[in-house]
Amino acid sequence: MTSPEMTQESAAAHPAEPIGFERHDHASCIADGLAEAEARCVAKGLRLTPVRRKALEILLQEHRALGAYDMLDRLRASGFGSQPPVAYRALDFLVAGGFAHKIECLNAFIACAHPGAQHTPAFMICRTCEAVAEAQAAPARGSLGKAARASGFAIERTVVEAEGLCPACQDGAQDEAGA
Amino acid sequence: MTSPEMTQESAAAHPAEPIGFERHDHASCIADGLAEAEARCVAKGLRLTPVRRKALEILLQEHRALGAYDMLDRLRASGFGSQPPVAYRALDFLVAGGFAHKIECLNAFIACAHPGAQHTPAFMICRTCEAVAEAQAAPARGSLGKAARASGFAIERTVVEAEGLCPACQDGAQDEAGA
């Protein structure tokens, strides 16, 4: 449920905006994400079981990617099983349902920032603070799409990830360079 | 185990074309790739040592991504060291020098198809036959670039990978569906 109860001036407005580097009402991030997921699971006949729900909640707590073993640690701390498949199964469910994404270049997972939106996610990953922002991409429209059409390749899924520096860490880097 | 149809009329023309799904003079792929690498190493003061050269040759032998341990097996078969760092170091060198790329979503490596070209590679990966074609992307110009500029994110490197079906495997899938 998008309830922009934003405490800040410009909290991410509509779902196509990248979030993660900007101020926003983080508490509602989590609540909204869980509510969305519940609604969508009911609608699609999926079972948002306790582990799965907890895993999503854990992911929603940060705009960073979490490794499967970090997730496992936290699930264990919440009283769930302590073997790798516990984490991987929950994450697989979330990814399959579109509630989370895998960041391939980090071998890590992050909650989806635009649940419900038709998905061709693209990620901006800060190499310093590890924050991750999700944007919408349209790779099929750019040069990749052109190459695919030219060669007859049928795209089914795309991975688009950009590594670099978020605004805050750019400032930090400047400070260090100056000092 | 080379592709049945090589030494055909159309050797890949210019470097901006995706190759890998098309017929081309594969023998010259390898020879050219090695020659290019040698020249570029001389120019840049890099050392294309025997292991590194062999690793590149192995990669050039296929338009598929090779796992580090597959690489290790082949290097061992050629008389080089047999421990993981041997393969990883050679691959790191090739990637750092722009002679190869890592396919993040496969945890595997492939020879660069456009050596020398300024690089923002994009890959098309067939999920059936595992062939990989490399194209040039310009993600900074599309919606990702727009999102980055909007949020102040400084892109340093991009990962663009498309999974799907290559032309040949689309035909294969049709055959099976029909039968």
Place this chain on the structure above:
DNA sequence: GGACTCCATGTGATTTTGTAACATTCGACG
């Protein structure tokens, strides 16, 4: 109600992928 089935969960063991750390070798250079 009882048996059956499907799916989710828990667990042990293993495979696959990737690094850390350290000894050795070899060419460049004074």
Place this chain on the structure above:
DNA sequence: CGTCGAATGTTACAAAATCACATGGAGTCC
């Protein structure tokens, strides 16, 4: 020759992911 740095080789280990199998709970069918 001595030494310095880069490259290689090897041992050991860490991190990421999967396999295989047992358990348990919610429906369903009779």
